[in-house]
Amino acid sequence: MATQTDKEQTVNVIERLLKTDIGGFLYQQQIGSLHGRIFRSMQGLIRILKLTFLEFMPIFFTAIAAIIIAFLQKPLLASVMILVIPTGLFLIVKQISSQKGIRVALLRGKERVDGKVVEMLGGIETIRVLNTAPFEVNKVEAIAESQRRIEMRHHVYMALFDATKYLNEAFFYIIVIVLSIYLASQGVISRGDILVYSILFLSITNPLREIHKILDQAHESSIQVNDLYNLLNQPLDVSFNKNGLNLRIRSGIKQPVISAKNLYFSYADKEGILKNISLQIKRGEHIGIVGVSGCGKTTFIHILLKLVHGNKGEMYLFNEKLQDISRETIAEKIAYVPQKPFIFSGTIKANILYGCHREISEDELIEGAKNARILGEIQGALGGFSGRVTENGNNLSGGQRQRLAIARVMLQSPELIIFDEATSALDNTNEAIIQQNIERVFKGKTIISIAHRLTTLKSADRILVFDAGKIIQEGNFDSLSKTKGLFQDFLLQRNKVEAKK
Template sequence: MNLSTSQLYLRLLSYVKPYWRVFAASILGTAIAAATEPLLPALLKPMLDGTFVQKDDFVIRWAPLIIILIFLVRGIAGFVATYAINWVGNKVVMDLRGEMFRKLLTLPTAYYDNHATGNLISKLTFDVTQVTAAATSVVTVTIRDSIIIAGLMGWLLYLNWKLTLLSLIVTPAVALVIYTINRRLRNSSRDSQRAMGNVTQVIEESVGAHKVVKLFGGQQYEEQRFTSETNWMRRHAMKQAAAAAANVPLVQLVAAVALAVIIYLATAQAKTDATSVGGFLSFVAAMLMLTAPIKRLTGISEHMQRGLAAAESVFELLDTASEPDAGTVAIGRARGALHIEHLNFAYQSESTDEKSAIRQALSDICLDIPAGQTVALVGASGSGKSTLANLVPRFYLPGSGRITLDGHNLNELTLTSLRANIALVSQEVLLFNDTLAANIAYGQTRAVSESEIVAAATAAHAMEFIREWPEGLNTLVGERGVKLSGGQRQRIAIARAILKDAPVLILDEATSALDSESERHVQAALETLMQGRTTLVIAHRLSTIEKADRIVVLHKGEIAEIGTHSELLAKNGVYAQLHSVQFSPGAHLIPQDAQG
């Protein structure tokens, strides 16, 4: 994303547009509060001259009341301005977060492969909050202080236009200081946000893998990682603080030099009676009051640059292309016939080089799977089993070739209708921190009755343990289902798939991590689930796929053999080799690579 500063800022302000009425109220309140500022030095001249010199009773009586009135109006207007701008700012953050989260839900799987979870979380939790000041309060501060400066300058010109014009000499010097500081602030803000993403990533990994950290004694290593990343964050923050801290003093120093010269000249005029006491004090007061708005205006560059750097990060995510969904055919309920023709696929890196493919994962795969048939995919690790299964629900797009469902090219189908026909049960079951019932009914677009949930859980052999919980289906499973055993999580996932009742089923290592007792329950549940469905089974444990209608043996991304369990054993090829390795004495000592 190569947006100029003005384009970036205008895009950011577009998120304020829906709330323009409240924003306008804030601007109005700001303008009213700012307009009262020049009234104070303007009152000094008539008040001092009228009371101490002319002894005017009217001025003596009404001057204190006018001052109270000015501060009353200023206080009310200031409250309205501050409340309104904070309301708009929080609305903008909420809208941006919502849009970012919706974008995350539509990003392709390859994006998640190439981006750390912690960095994505940091964008939603940290970066987006940094844009608030740039989108809202920077505008109001600019308007308020511009009005104050304009008012004070107008009064100064009225009092003594020659001295006032002299003060404008410092403008180029102030502009140069602000420009130089702004560049440093933007760069340090970018670095600080990246560092925050890295810190979030370390926290997320350490918390998620706390058992591994404890068991392998990784506390010191994780502490070093965290200290290193937080130190980088501190260093970037200090660069930012140094630039911001230098900004205001430098501007004030330039302004102070000009102010000193002007006061000296004004004092010389006062000696020659060219100005009155009230006029002189009013002029000096107005000049002194100019320093505060100038300080604030130069200080907002820190918030502006931090906000614009954050906006770059936010819009980078929002501008990332979503999953391609150019399909126009809504297939309805499919029969489940899959046909794969000359399929090729290579994983891509984020490199800009033309030869950015990491490796060829699948080469010239041709396979016909009639509706209702169970096909097992076996092979060594890295042979392409999971890749092939991931292409069916279009988690990735093939480089060439095609897959059809009931004769329809998958690319022609809408993602919603395609994925409505596919259910997945994987080795790593992901449950949400919700009730058992909610996890079983997850993603259903219709109202699901408790009886349907119970029926699905019963078919998945899950009600056996659900009844043991005091709250039954209303039991909270904890983060990622931590309160359940591996076998119990698998059966909840199977119940979810049963309730979805999709004609195409993908089983990705669904029993590989289970003990014998759990595997018996899960295998029985899977047999119920597979009935009448087109099923792709990915398995390392060959004993679980002996009943498959066909077994496809993959080797280095190519189909090596196809047949039934007995046919492949008789061929004495790759499958027979894998089988003999697994079932030979000491097979438990064979590395996972050999087992496939």
């Protein structure tokens, strides 16, 4: 039962988190902290099950049997004996209620350590180059010291409560022995019965002591289980609406693929990131998007992909309201290559085929890698399509990771292809050839390219210039380069840099 529950709840919580609002709960969490919370919450659930069925139930029935025997022997003494139970339970309730805050603080402290460790391991190259390991260790030590102090205070309180519980048991034990001696002296019971009632009392208090320990451990686990149910009850992202439309796109239709009207977006703790965005993108257009960092380019794409959701205004995709379109349609009709693609531990082949919604032949796989300009490296240094990739693609260069992601897209059949600085780590030659391959493979499809390297947008039908959450310029490369404005400023800055080289 415990193992089955462990499996089911682990699957449930992971499935829930993958569907949780990215801009809400997940936006506020450290990955390491969240992983630690999941792990400990599952531990807490399994611990409660084991405490209940493997420890509490046998001990509980042992105590009940001792009480029944005592009442059958002598109801008066049995009545005195069982008085130890309510006073003991009162003490355990006080102990549990007084330690709840400390236990929550201890759990959150452990999560902070988890988050810090994962954060450091993710930046270990930078830490080593800058020789900041002592600084990072000091930060972990400070968190650990805070944990130690809380833990010591917790143990002191627990020791005091344990001592009080032992005094409670000793008090009633003395009463039972004194009363048994008195009854024996009056001839009501035999002298041997004094030992019998002593043993019966211990048969009650020993299980009671274990029950105290079990209830205390169960309370600690219940806090962890509460975390589990909080995770399971995180609100789903609205894009997982079961009533979403699964669209079929007919060929030859010229209606706008994307249409936005007075679109606004901001996070709860930030000023408006997008402000009054209105635009239309037709089928077959190649759209370039440029702008300074933080101007809203990627946020606009994230809204289009339903990763975040506009606060105000309207967005249409394939002539349907974006909020009405299912995640299945988004996955089928849109291909997306971010600047930092998702590369996971596995084979080269598994990474390229990730997210493909149809069977891919060996010839198609080779052609996709060839179009992404990575086939030669796969067949050489990377060990073929069965070559291993480590976590996050750490055994690959930045350019190799990006080209694997581009190969992944080359095998899909989308209506809309989005590149968010997807070739930023490539050299000029590879970038130019891949650009040509993209335009050939996806001819007639709608392409959106976010780029800092402006020359990659020379073939774009239109370029949208973002600044401070607004579209301030629009036109093709030639017209914008001749018009005074932010785009021309970018070109002039690039020319100055090139001249210095």
